[in-house]
Amino acid sequence: MNQPIRRVYVQTLGCDKNLVDSEALLGRFASRGVEAVHEPESADIWILNTCGFIEAARRDSDDAIAAFCADKGDRTLVVTGCLAQEQGDVIRRNYPEVDVVGGVGEFDRVVAAALAGFADWLAVPAMEARYEGLVKRPLLTPGHVAFVKISEGCNQNCTFCRIPLIRGKLRSRPAEEVVADVRNLVEQGVREVQLVSQNTSDYGRGTGEDLEGLLGELAGIDDLERIRLLYLYAGLFPAERALRILELPRVVPYLDLPVQHASPRLLRAMKRPGDPEKAANFFRRLRSERPDVVLRSTALLGFPGEEEEDVEMLMDFLAEVEFDHLGTYRYSPETGTPAATMAGRPADEEVADREARVLDLQAEISGRRMVARLGERHRFVVDEILDPADPAARDRATELTGALTEASWLSDDHTGRFGAAAEGPLALGRSHHFGYDLDGVVVMAATADLTPGTWREVVFTGATPWDVWAEPA
Secondary structure (H helix, E strand, O other): OOOOOOEEEEEEOOOHHHHHHHHHHHHHHHHOOOEEOOOHHHOOEEEEEEOOOOHHHHHHHHHHHHHHHHHOOOOEEEEEEHHHHHHHHHHHHHOOOOOEEEOOOOHHHHHHHHHHOOOOEEOOOOOOOOOOOOOOOOOOOOOOEEEEEOEEOOOOOOOOOOHHHHHOOOEEOOHHHHHHHHHHHHHHOOOEEEEEOOOHHHOOOOOOOOHHHHHHHHHOOOOOOEEEEOOOOHHHOOHHHHHHHHOOOOEEEEEEOOOEOOOHHHHHHHOOOOOHHHHHHHHHHHHHHOOOOEEEEEEEEOOOOOOHHHHHHHHHHHHHHOOOEEEEEEOOOOOOOHHHHOOOOOOHHHHHHHHHHHHHHHHHHHHHHHHOOOOOEEEEEEEEEEOOOOOOOHHHHHHHHHHHHOOOOOOOOHHHHHHHHOOOOEEEEEOOOOOOOOOOOEEEEOOOOOOOOOEEEEEEEEEOOOOEEEEEO
16 A cells, blocks of 8 residues: 655744755655655644744744644654754753754754654754755755855854854865755756855865865856855955955855954954954955955844944944945844853843944945946846736735835836836846845846746846846846
């Protein structure tokens, strides 16, 4: 008698590196004949891949576990990822409905336990996260773009960060394995890869290889259009090296370089490179020699001891460097990190005010840089088609068109022109200026010949601080 086909659904919390881990798990399930599905109702195995980076992420993970437990019925429920890595016993105690708890990199053991139906089985977390299952994996992104993890862990030991406690020291994937991963993805239809790790600029530690060599090998893969670099460590990434890398084939002029702050005193307390002037010179040189480069960064507000003058230094730095994209987050005291015992943490209300001021400044900066591109031609790839006539997409299409119609368009009379176009289906995608699931989007009226993965030459005709309206070139 034929056994019914088992189906697995995964929900991923946290960063894109977690997303790659979820794909790795699905790849291992697929090798055992289990089908991945996008709707939880049709699955008999549920996986929640948790995040435990900061307190807010842990709260979100706890809420998601509780919701999964309430709805699981007779399904097998797996909780894995960063929160499970550190708090497996707590999860097992607080949520008896959870069947399998597994730490980071426990792909094979989690799959074996889920399929065997082990009740209350607890995977022993492994600090040395494994990479088996990453080469052949179904994607949780559109079929033409994929995140590719090139290393695991981090050696920097920033005083506010728990990543080394959760994922261990940096371990690089061998270049041969990364290249095989990307070749397989390209054979499946992927045309853009976004390279991720906790510290991409440190790639090669332990393998005797380096990032430039890896990029050179990836550039030789036929049909690969774009290589995008994320999570570079600015203080360990000289301008000469950045410029050399930007000259490599297929590497797009887009660099993600988290700076965290610009106060020398706070940077030293964070154990980050503590010379903002050197950092400013780094970015000045990039802008001078590669005016086409898009720069993305993050800033941390509310670190212990932060005062008004520190925030003013940060804002002055941002005004000079002019990042195209900037994300912010608020400091969270993390058990086991040196910063958790530091005095002088600002009040939550003050941190919220500081963050709002930084984001207001960044909106002005991003808006100026967006407007400067109006009239330019760029290569655009469609990530998604949103059609208000499609019942499955109607709610999201309505939400998006409403937000864009009310957005602060920075070009003359564009609000009215956009409102007319938004009555029909829209194509959402990206030029090289936007990372997938990281930044804003390029939007244009969809036509019958546009589908996800279609590439077109377009002209930028309208802009908000975050998004661009485009028309066919």
